[in-house]
Amino acid sequence: xxxxxxxxxxxxxxxxxxxxxxxxxxxxxVIIPFAVLVLVAKTLYRVTDLPGFPTSNYAEWMTPAIIMLxxxxxxxxxxxxxxIDIQSGFLDRLRLLDVRPTAxxxxxxxxxxxxxxxxxxxxxVVGLVLGTNLNEGVAGVLLLFGLLVLWAxxxxxxxxVVALTTRNAQAPLALAPLFLPLQxxxxxxVPESLLPGWVQAISAWNPFTYMIDAGRAMTTGPLTAAPVxxxxxxxTGMLVVTQVLSRRAYRRAMGD
Amino acid sequence: xxxxxxxxxxxxxxxxxVRALDGVTFAVDEGEIFGYLGRNGAGKSTTVRILTxxxxxxxxxxAVLGHDVRTDAGAVRKVFGAALQDAALDELMTGREHLEMxxxxxxxxxxxxKERAAELLESFGLKAAADRIAAGxxxxxxxxxxxxxxMVRRPQVLFLDEPTTGLDPQGRRAVWELVxxxxxxxxxxxxxxxYLAEADELASRVAVVHDGRIAAIGTSKELKDRLxxxxxxxxxxxxxxxxxxxxxxxxPVAEDDGWSEVTVLGGEAAVPSVMARLVGAGVxxxxxxxxxPSLEDVFVELTGTEIEASxxxxxxxxxxxxxxxxxxxxxxxx
Numbered sequence: 001x002x003x004x005x006x007x008x009x010x011x012x013x014x015x016x017x018x019x020x021x022x023x024x025x026x027x028x029x030v031i032i033p034f035a036v037l038v039l040v041a042k043t044l045y046r047v048t049d050l051p052g053f054p055t056s057n058y059a060e061w062m063t064p065a066i067i068m069l070x071x072x073x074x075x076x077x078x079x080x081x082x083x084i085d086i087q088s089g090f091l092d093r094l095r096l097l098d099v100r101p102t103a104x105x106x107x108x109x110x111x112x113x114x115x116x117x118x119x120x121x122x123x124x125v126v127g128l129v130l131g132t133n134l135n136e137g138v139a140g141v142l143l144l145f146g147l148l149v150l151w152a153x154x155x156x157x158x159x160x161v162v163a164l165t166t167r168n169a170q171a172p173l174a175l176a177p178l179f180l181p182l183q184x185x186x187x188x189x190v191p192e193s194l195l196p197g198w199v200q201a202i203s204a205w206n207p208f209t210y211m212i213d214a215g216r217a218m219t220t221g222p223l224t225a226a227p228v229x230x231x232x233x234x235x236t237g238m239l240v241v242t243q244v245l246s247r248r249a250y251r252r253a254m255g256d
Numbered sequence: 257x258x259x260x261x262x263x264x265x266x267x268x269x270x271x272x273x274v275r276a277l278d279g280v281t282f283a284v285d286e287g288e289i290f291g292y293l294g295r296n297g298a299g300k301s302t303t304v305r306i307l308t309x310x311x312x313x314x315x316x317x318x319a320v321l322g323h324d325v326r327t328d329a330g331a332v333r334k335v336f337g338a339a340l341q342d343a344a345l346d347e348l349m350t351g352r353e354h355l356e357m358x359x360x361x362x363x364x365x366x367x368x369x370k371e372r373a374a375e376l377l378e379s380f381g382l383k384a385a386a387d388r389i390a391a392g393x394x395x396x397x398x399x400x401x402x403x404x405x406x407m408v409r410r411p412q413v414l415f416l417d418e419p420t421t422g423l424d425p426q427g428r429r430a431v432w433e434l435v436x437x438x439x440x441x442x443x444x445x446x447x448x449x450x451y452l453a454e455a456d457e458l459a460s461r462v463a464v465v466h467d468g469r470i471a472a473i474g475t476s477k478e479l480k481d482r483l484x485x486x487x488x489x490x491x492x493x494x495x496x497x498x499x500x501x502x503x504x505x506x507x508p509v510a511e512d513d514g515w516s517e518v519t520v521l522g523g524e525a526a527v528p529s530v531m532a533r534l535v536g537a538g539v540x541x542x543x544x545x546x547x548x549p550s551l552e553d554v555f556v557e558l559t560g561t562e563i564e565a566s567x568x569x570x571x572x573x574x575x576x577x578x579x580x581x582x583x584x585x586x587x588x589x590x
Contacts, residue, residue, distance in 0.1 A: 001363050009360055017348040020389070089344030092310055093405065096340070097361040098333040 003100050010099075010107035014078070015114060029074030029119035032179075034126060037066040040189070041130050052193050055220065063127030064215030065188040067144065068208065070119040071152035072179035076172030078112040078156065079163035086253050087169065105160075105250055109243075112156035113149050120148050135221040144218040147231055151211050154235040157242025164249035182208045210234045258322045260286045260413050260444035261307060266316035267468075268302050276302040278468035279316070284446060284461075286321075289439050291459025292448040293551075295559070299468040300448040301341050304417045307446070308338045320413055337411030341418050341448075343402035347391040351382050351401050354390065355408060362409040376404040381430060396427045403431060413444045420454060432458060452551040462551070464558050471558040476551055483557045484549020486520045486527060490534070491543030503537035504530055515543075524548060 001009070018025030037059070045058040055061050085091045085104065094104055124141070128134075134141060159172040183189070185202045186209040192200055203209045214231030217223050261284040268277040277299045284290040294300050305311035307318055309329040317324060323331040345354060352373055359369030377386045380400045385393065393401065403419050416435070420428040435445050435458055449455055455462050456476050463473040472479055490500065491514060500516045501509050507530065508519045520526050527546060534541070 001361055006361065009357065013346070013349065013353075013357060016353075017346070020348045085346075088346075089340060089342050090346055092340060093344040093402075094361070095310060096308055096333070096336075096338045096406075097358055097408075098330075099361055 001098075003103050006099050006103040007106050007110070010094075010104055011110050011114070014081070014107055014111035017081075018111070018115065024077055025074075026115060026118060028077070029070045029116055030122050032073040033066045033069045033119070033123055036069070036183075037062055037123060037126060037130070044189070047190060050190070050194060052191070054191055057131055057133070059127060059130035060132040060220055061216075062188070063123070063130070063132040064144065064219045065186075065212040066127070067120045067123050067148060068151055068211040068215050069179065069183065069188075070123060071116050071148060071155050072182065072208070073176075074115060074119065075112065075152075075156050075179075076159040076163070076176055077115070078108040079159040079172045080169045081111075082108045082160065083163045083167060083169040083171075083253075086167070091254065101250065101254060102247070105247065109153055109156065109160065113152045116148060116152040117145065120145060132219065134219055136218055136223045140218040140221070140223055143223075143228070144215055147211065147214055147218070147228075147235070150232065150235045150239065154207075154238035154242065157239055157246060160246035161242050161249060164246050164253050167253050182206060187212050207234045207238055258286065259319075260284045260288065261290070261318070261320055261446060263303070263307070263318045264316055266303065266306060266318055267314045268299075268306060268311065269314045276468055277306075277313070280465070280468070280470055282463050282470060282473055284444060286444050287439065287442055288460045289435060289445040289447060289458050291455035291462040292446065292465060293450070293452065293455045293462055293555070294448070294465035295450060298465045300465060301417055302468075303465070304338070304340065304415050304446070304448060308336060308415055309333055335411065336413040336415060337406040337409060338415035339399075339403045339406040339417065339419055341421070343398040345390040345393070345398055345401060348389055350387050350389050351377060351393070351397075352386040354401060354405060358405045358408040364409075372408055376407060379434065380404045381427075395422045396424055399423055400427060400430070403434075407434070407438070410441070411443060413446065414438060415446045417448045418450065419447065420449070420451065428454075452555060456551050464555060466559040472554070479554045480549040480551065481523065484551075484553045485557075486524045486549055487547045488518045488520060488527065488530060489543075489545040489547060490516045490518070490539070490541055492516055492539060492541060496539050499537050499539050500534065503533045503539065 041059040041062055047053065048056045048058050048061070082105065091101065091104060095101060136143075159175060162175055163169070163172050185199060186206045187195070187203060188208070192203060195203060210227070210231040211234075214227040217227045261282075263280055263282050266277050266280040267275065269275050280299070280303060282290075292300055292303065302311065306313045307320060307325060309325050309332050312326065317326070319325060320332045321335050323335070325332050349357070355373035355376055356369045359372045360366070364372060377383045380403070382397060382400060382404070385397060390398065390401065399419065399422055403416065406414060406416065414435075419431050419435075423431065432454070435447065439445055445458075447454075447458060459476065461473065461475050462479060464471045464479070472483065474482070492500065494514070497509075497511050497516055500518065504518050507521050510517045518530065520530055522529075
């Protein structure tokens with residue numbers, strides 16, 4: 001079987017497994033972003049009255065950020081599953097069937113990405129119901145989901161590095177709340193100009209900020225090259241670094 | 257003729273200076289069932305992991321059907337099937353899904369994989385549970401499914417690492433039958449076990465492995481003839497014990513529960529002459545049993561402990577070793 005076919009078969013296995021554990025696999029990425037979007041849009045909408053706030057539609061301000069957030073709230077499930085595959089001996093079982101170990105790793109990374117797509121779609125619909133306008137049309141939405149996929153793989157990569165380095169299936173759970181500070185230290189709730197100086201400094205180093213800014217360009221507009229290129233560069237960089245590190249840890253965890 | 261499996265001076269060191277294998281050499285012919293017998297920790301699983309390309313040897317070389325496990329691992333992985341010691345299943349996948357996935361992975365088409373899975377579910381007695389997820393399987397069912405996965409591609413060489421540990425007698429029989437069928441079909445089977453009866457029943461040749469080395473290798477009969485002991489057990493009146501000792505000297509004698517147990521140093525061939533001497537000495541025999549050499553004796557002789565001792569508690573094991581090995585010097589030093 002070709003390596004590509006192996007990845008596809010193993011991805012199918014993950015998706016089917018997810019369907020047997022649907023709350024953890026598919027509902028978790030939706031729940032927190034959904035709650036944040038609805039609660040914030042319904043309780044804090046008057047922040048748009050602040051001088052310098054670029055829009056009066058707070059739901060529209062929040063929606064692209066929240067869609068990017070889906071990549072960060074349910075993350076870690078695939079990394080945990082991979083550690084369990086290693087510890088249970090299932091990886092060895094697959095290797096005995098001539099599966100390349102990287103095919104299993106890749107199938108789990110892709111699973112992390114696949115889980116985010118329905119979540120992103122649900123939140124887009126919720127955003128529309130709350131009054132978000134998609135000024136950049138279908139093209140913008142397609143770009144948004146393209147970036148979401150890339151971001152999910154990049155951010156999920158962090159969890160693979162942690163899980164495979166510690167070889168502890170619980171470790172990704174412990175790291176799950178990382179999305180909380182990252183939200184506040186970004187431009188998710190208010191524009192950069194309204195953040196305190198020290199937060200602005202951190203926000204500029206927060207990769208999530210770049211995803212949010214590009215997401216807004218793709219939905220509210222105007223769609224310009226600069227934020228998109230920056231976001232793609234940041235996410236790709238993160239993806240490459242995390243994949244290199246997790247592959248190295250993966251080899252060590254296989255224990256030869 | 258190509259050998260099915262060759263191992264030459266295999267060693268493997270683990271972190272912390274633990275030497276799991278220490279210069280293991282053996283060769284397995286095609287079509288043979290090769291029993292690899294040893295206690296827990298003797299080095300059985302390490303050997304299997306090296307031969308199946310999962311683990312690199314620290315030194316030495318090994319080949320499966322002529323393909324070097326190190327330099328030609330890809331070719332090796334295409335010819336064997338293997339079930340490791342711990343049945344590794346995906347808890348959220350059904351038995352059928354496991355087998356179908358395994359079939360696809362080794363290159364069967366969709367339909368062929370489904371057919372093969374159905375066949376194996378039937379022959380391993382898993383048909384009724386085929387569509388339940390593995391999380392609900394009993395220990396025996398898990399093991400059978402794992403062994404079935406190893407057989408998905410009808411392997412030329414099959415590695416089974418303690419395939420019947422944890423199986424009930426019927427399950428054990430079923431695995432035995434399948435192993436024999438595979439052999440009859442021309443496959444080679446490398447079988448590790450800690451059950452002497454299993455090695456005796458199945459293996460054409462047996463290697464006894466102890467502390468990372470091969471302690472002896474040969475057919476079960478060869479090993480018994482060379483290393484086993486024949487004993488004569490006699491039920492006699494207490495006053496006859498002395499007479500027995502004098503009659504059979506220098507063969508060692510032990511007394512136990514009104515029985516005298518004579519270890520016949522000359523092996524089975526010497527039994528008639530020993531009996532003649534006993535009768536000649538006027539020993540009044542109330543009961544008699546002649547115990548031919550067993551693989552268990554061989555094991556005790558080679559390793560200084562009984563194999564089942566490792567499965568149970570050490571203390572219990574020692575006592576049994578002494579009782580069973582009456583007259584045979586035993587001890588950890590041997």
